[in-house]
Amino acid sequence: MPKPWLAQYPPGVPAEIDPQRFASLAEVLDTCCARFADLPAFCSMGTAMTFRELDEDSRAFAAWLQSAAGLRRGERVALMLPNLLQYPVALFGVLRAGLVVVNVNPLYTPRELEHQLKDSGASAIVVLENFAHTLQQVVAATPLRTVVTTQVGDLLPPLRRLLTNAAVKHVKKMVPPWHLPGAVPFGRALATGRTLALQEVTLNHDDLAFLQYTGGTTGVAKGVMLTHGNMVANLLQVTAWMAPNMRDGAETAILPLPLYHVFALTACLAFFGKGAQTVLVANPRDLPAFVKTLRQTRFTAIVGVNTLFRALLDAPGFADVDLSHLKLAVAGGMAVQQVVARRWKERAGVPLVEGYGLTESAPVAIANPVTVEEWSGTIGVPIPSTEAAILDDDGAPVALGEVGEICLRGPQVMPGYWQRPDETAKVFTADGWLRTGDMGVMDARGSIRITDRKKDMIVVSGFKVFPNEVEDVLALHPGVLEAAALGVPDPRSGEAVKVFVVRSDPALSEDDLLAHCRRHLTAYKVPRIVEFREQPLPKSNIGKILRRALRDDVAAAA
Known part of the structure; x- marks a missing residue:
């Protein structure tokens, strides 16, 4: 087929990549750890981990999964972790052992977590103990055989580890009580794994690497099967696309998006493939701490979504951040607003480079060239291959x-x-x-x-919300007769969830309804706006609620 977009490719960016260059992500890991051994691979909470250290720790964890946990090739391992050093160690350990990664949002409710663990058939999970109380509520109903728990500071230097873990648990009170008999501490698993031999697993492009869950039109999250071939291809595509701006072994990237999200995951793998240092930000909503990290880091790239860039531009102290070394600012996951793009270019001197993809495409498929001088207002052109x-x-x-x-x-x-x-x-x-x-x-x-x-999907700060899931939760409340959910424009999150509810119990209040939603939905899925209606919601001739008619009502009111 004709490919008119190739004329827009910058010099040095190939029309095609060679997906056979690596047989698997494990081979990518081996190659990069040998090539960049003494360079920092990841940094978290002020502590850097070199490629050599990542190689050693991920090998130890892989050996423990194989020999101590007894997991066999192809079994699924859930990772319920924020952006800490434990994540890349666990990620590459799971892949090296020939197992499949199931990324889990740590903020899931018990209902959401149970579905994902049961649907994936996960045999093991690595969970930050801050969220272990959620797992405790559902673990008996899942196929899990092995639970590994970790604390925030587990991979920090000894004194900092003790102080950080004590502060998180006893001062900040961020760890609700939990009880998971037989759970193995992450540090113990690594220590044991260092005494065991890793059984090398030969992987190829057809082997499954990730089950990456995405919302479904039926309200039930589906597992997207991403193979080693899919992930190797997207890593090579993205690194080829970044090549005009990014030098091997010489860059530092800020990654504040959660690694359980496929956009952040692929960005992480691409920077890893370039030998860059990736600074993991565990909680970008703590803007003072995030800005402090930026002020202390000489970074050359940053990845985010529209809402994050807007929050930074409005954050106290961001005006003092040194952006003179910044080469690349990538925005994805949701549409970039023109005002945010304009303000970012004025402040940073480099444009927001917008891209597009979806979980089903691993995810990057279309992007603006990294050499653009201004935000284009388009999602760009198809990337190589x-x-x-x-x-x-x-x-x-x-x-x-x-x-x-x-x-x-x-x-x-x-x-x-x-x-x-x-x-x-x-x-x-x-x-x-x-x-x-x-x-x-x-x-x-x-x-x-x-x-x-074309779909009714809602995108809140880059995260997908499917109306059916919200409606199913609303229907569980005995005071709800009918309910519909849709997305409405929001200046900060791009879209917000609005629900229309017909009550069966006139005493049902907005506070009661939202409290019910918070028990069953992750925070970004919880409705921002509730509109109670006295008349039945508009329906088709077969009784289906017409969301488009409700959208027309919203537009008319606006």
Whole structure:
């Protein structure tokens, strides 16, 4: 097919990458740890871990998983961790052992956690003890055989480790009581693993690397199967795309997005592949601490979402951060607002480089060249070895400049959903195009602009929220007769969840309803706006609630 977008590629960026360069992410790890051995790979809470140290610790954890925990190739291991040094150690340990990573949001409610652990069939989990009380509530209902717990400071130097863990537990009171009989401390697992031999596992592109969960149209989260081939391809695609700005072994990147999110995960792997030092920010919502980290770091790249960049621009002290070394600021996960892009360029001197992708494409598929001088307002062009097309409902291409569904093909595209062939069939055309659910147009130069979403998905600060899941939770409340959820514009988070509720109990209050939602939904899924209605919600002739009619009401009111 014609690829007009190739004319926009900067010098040195190839039209195609060689996905056969590495057989697996484990081979990427081996290569990078040998090449950049004494350089810092990750930094957290002021402590750096070199590539050599990561190599040693991840080997120890892999050996422990194989020999002490008795896990066999292909079994799933859940990681319920924020951005701490434990994450890359556990991540690469799991992959090196021939196992599959299941990323878990640490802020999940018991209901959400139970579903993901049961659906994935996870045999083991690594959990920060701050969230162990959530696991305690559901562990008996899951297939878990092995639980590894860790404390915030476990991989810090000895004195800092003791002080940090004591402060988190006893001063800040951030660890609710928990009881998980048989749980193994992370430090003990590493110590034992160092005495064991790692059984090398030969992995190839078809082996599963991640089950990355994403919301479903039915309200049930689906596991996206991402193979080693998918992840190696996207790592090579992104590193090739960054090449004009990023030198091997010479960069420092700020990563404040949670690593359990696929956008941050791939950014982390790409920076790792470049031999960069990645500074992990565990809690970017603590803006004073985040700004302090920025002031103390000579960084050359930063990855974020629109809401994060806006929060930084408004944060006290950010004006004093030295941005003179910054080469690359990448924005993804949600649409960048023009005012944020303009303010960032004025403050930082470099533009926000916007990209696009989805969990099903590992995730990066389309991006603006890193050499752009201004924010473009488009999501960019397909990256190397990626095809994009604008198709109609029948899978046929639309005319140039006309609106259709953005569809993708490339080596980073998933083989399908975990144990859901029905859902897999829905998102692929007969000739292998992945339907993204986003509507857009392509211009003559191959640049793509999103115009609307075909799905009802809501995006809150880069995180997907599916209305069905929110509605299912609302329906659990005995005081709710009918409910519908949709996204409404929000100046900070891009979108917010608004719900329309018809009460069966007139005494039901907004506070009661939101308290119910907080018990069952992660914070970003909890409705921001509640509108009670006295009349039944608008419905189709078969009784389906018409969200589009409610959207029209919102637009008319605005």
